[in-house]
Amino acid sequence: MTGAQWVAQGALALAFAGCTGAGADLTSAPGDGGSGSGAPGAPCSAAIDVAQPVPVATPGAAVHATARPPGLNAALYMWQVQFDGAPIDFQRSADGAAIDVAVERPGVYILGLQIADCTPAFVPVNVEAPGARIQTLRLQVIPPLDAAVPPIELFRNVKGGADVDLGAISAVSGRLIQAVVLGPSGGVPAYLVFSPSGAPDAVIEAYSDASGVAGVQLLPGPGPYTALVVPSVAGLAPRRVLNWSPGTVLRVDAGSTVSGTVVRPGVPGPADEPLAGATVRLVSDGVPSTPAVTAADGSFTLHAVPGGTVTVDVTPPDDSGLPRLSATSTGFDLAAPVQVRYAANLGRIDLAGTVVRRKSAGVAGARVTVVGAPATAGMVTAGAMAIASGQVRITATADAAGKLPRTLVPAGPLAAVIEVGAGDLAVTALDTTGGAPATLDAPPMQLITTAVTAMTDGNLAGLPGALIDLVPTGALAMAAAPMLRLVAGDAGALAAALPSGGRYQLRFQDPQGRGAPLVVADRAITAIASSYVLPAAIRIQGTLLRDGKLAMSGASVQLMCTGCTGLDAALPLSEAASDATGRFTLTVPDPGTR
Numbered sequence: 001m002t003g004a005q006w007v008a009q010g011a012l013a014l015a016f017a018g019c020t021g022a023g024a025d026l027t028s029a030p031g032d033g034g035s036g037s038g039a040p041g042a043p044c045s046a047a048i049d050v051a052q053p054v055p056v057a058t059p060g061a062a063v064h065a066t067a068r069p070p071g072l073n074a075a076l077y078m079w080q081v082q083f084d085g086a087p088i089d090f091q092r093s094a095d096g097a098a099i100d101v102a103v104e105r106p107g108v109y110i111l112g113l114q115i116a117d118c119t120p121a122f123v124p125v126n127v128e129a130p131g132a133r134i135q136t137l138r139l140q141v142i143p144p145l146d147a148a149v150p151p152i153e154l155f156r157n158v159k160g161g162a163d164v165d166l167g168a169i170s171a172v173s174g175r176l177i178q179a180v181v182l183g184p185s186g187g188v189p190a191y192l193v194f195s196p197s198g199a200p201d202a203v204i205e206a207y208s209d210a211s212g213v214a215g216v217q218l219l220p221g222p223g224p225y226t227a228l229v230v231p232s233v234a235g236l237a238p239r240r241v242l243n244w245s246p247g248t249v250l251r252v253d254a255g256s257t258v259s260g261t262v263v264r265p266g267v268p269g270p271a272d273e274p275l276a277g278a279t280v281r282l283v284s285d286g287v288p289s290t291p292a293v294t295a296a297d298g299s300f301t302l303h304a305v306p307g308g309t310v311t312v313d314v315t316p317p318d319d320s321g322l323p324r325l326s327a328t329s330t331g332f333d334l335a336a337p338v339q340v341r342y343a344a345n346l347g348r349i350d351l352a353g354t355v356v357r358r359k360s361a362g363v364a365g366a367r368v369t370v371v372g373a374p375a376t377a378g379m380v381t382a383g384a385m386a387i388a389s390g391q392v393r394i395t396a397t398a399d400a401a402g403k404l405p406r407t408l409v410p411a412g413p414l415a416a417v418i419e420v421g422a423g424d425l426a427v428t429a430l431d432t433t434g435g436a437p438a439t440l441d442a443p444p445m446q447l448i449t450t451a452v453t454a455m456t457d458g459n460l461a462g463l464p465g466a467l468i469d470l471v472p473t474g475a476l477a478m479a480a481a482p483m484l485r486l487v488a489g490d491a492g493a494l495a496a497a498l499p500s501g502g503r504y505q506l507r508f509q510d511p512q513g514r515g516a517p518l519v520v521a522d523r524a525i526t527a528i529a530s531s532y533v534l535p536a537a538i539r540i541q542g543t544l545l546r547d548g549k550l551a552m553s554g555a556s557v558q559l560m561c562t563g564c565t566g567l568d569a570a571l572p573l574s575e576a577a578s579d580a581t582g583r584f585t586l587t588v589p590d591p592g593t594r
Contacts (some may be wrong), residue, residue, distance in 0.1 A: 055127065137557065188212045258303070454514045506519070
């Protein structure tokens with residue numbers, strides 16, 4: 001049993017005579033001492049006071065702890081201390097009300113005290129390693145849906161060289177409030193997102209009804225929050241409300257009317273043609289506009305709230321053979337007409353008749369997703385001009401002979417992600433610069449093997465049960481291929497059949513804590529190494545309490561990257577679920593010592 005389990009279960013390794021109290025004191029932070037909160041039927045609560053400051057682990061270092069209440073018969077004070085899951089010796093004072101514990105090794109020391117029939121007290125004490133380096137961790141706690149507790153985001157400084165117990169983390173029950181969304185004509189149904197000040201990722205979502213009223217669980221107190229309101233009524237612009245407090249009406253209106261046109265190169269010929277059926281959206285400083293669909297003459301009108309940084313996004317009709325366009329500028333003037341023009345040299349090729357093959361035989365029913373990302377696919381002008389990048393994602397399904405139907409795609413270097421069957425994929429180059437190819441080959445999946453290891457007792461050892469998430473990148477990501485999760489077998493071995501031509505980001509983690517999480521950047525499947533060594537790890541433990549009293553089980557505790565962007569910011573480095581007593585353990589890279 002580990003020290004964390006010992007605390008969580010509220011049980012001492014040595015039986016306490018006459019113990020009738022229930023529960024454990026988990027409400028104090030490490031080193032702060034603990035006051036038992038009592039339990040039904042318990043006449044009193046034991047408590048432990050730890051002298052401050054807690055020393056660094058050096059020869060002769062010791063922790064001094066005293067019991068409350070003092071002045072009792074020495075025989076009534078029953079102490080126990082654990083380190084790394086095992087009982088350790090300590091020096092007891094003559095009156096039994098104090099102990100001194102040698103702390104020459106860094107880590108978490110668990111002090112326990114039982115006084116007759118009182119509720120016992122348990123206190124984790126963090127002892128630092130000499131010269132410990134500091135890293136900042138960002139933790140997200142997502143309570144279970146039935147807990148009525150909003151998500152919380154925490155930043156904690158953790159020192160290297162030793163495990164650490166964060167003590168109790170209190171998740172406060174939400175306060176059910178009514179948020180009201182009003183437009184010019186009354187209540188407005190809308191999608192709502194509330195972000196607490198200082199914790200923008202701990203978002204709380206809600207929907208207002210036809211009368212504009214939404215019931216939402218927010219943190220106690222006045223806020224403030226940043227509220228994003230996205231109306232479900234045509235003609236009303238989404239709006240971000242800063243420093244919003246509960247009780248304040250959320251008001252929306254039409255915002256600014258933005259008009260423009262979308263044109264494409266003529267087929268054949270150089271003259272521009274209007275593009276009908278394209279969906280146009282704007283994002284102004286992170287706030288979306290209403291969507292608009294272009295008319296037969298390519299015109300559109302939408303509603304937006306002007307901002308400093310504006311992104312114009314155009315999604316063409318599925319059968320157009322054109323890429324999706326995106327252009328961002330701080331110079332766009334939304335009072336001016338928005339003109340979107342696809343590049344004049346953007347030709348289109350029809351893949352009709354191209355045969356999808358595997359081993360020279362046509363693949364009946366093959367699903368082909370053509371993807372690409374041309375850097376210059378068009379131009380957007382709205383007072384200022386900006387080059388628009390492109391993203392191609394066009395899908396077609398082959399017939400019984402493996403032939404593709406009429407499928408327009410841009411001319412140029414692209415890629416095809418071919419789904420031969422469920423879970424059977426291939427990635428192949430598709431260059432349409434000179435026209436449509438006669439065939440498109442889908443190579444068989446390739447068996448890839450690797451292993452996950454870590455240093456254990458000075459030796460490099462495999463880690464059975466470790467996990468690796470293969471996150472698609474490149475063409476697979478553009479085609480929305482699924483993430484794969486593998487579980488290491490004997491000696492940490494991992495094997496999987498992966499798409500020829502595929503690329504993945506590798507994300508390793510070990511639920512047993514034998515090594516720290518490891519993220520390996522974009523890799524071709526043929527460049528996946530034969531083995532990977534997880535970094536040295538320390539364990540971060542803690543206890544989730546609801547309103548500082550009740551253990552909160554089933555919550556997701558995620559370790560997020562601090563300062564990351566994109567995919568790395570969205571995916572947790574590691575995660576754990578709190579157990580029935582609210583305890584959780586995360587493994588993080590050890591920042592080490594100087």
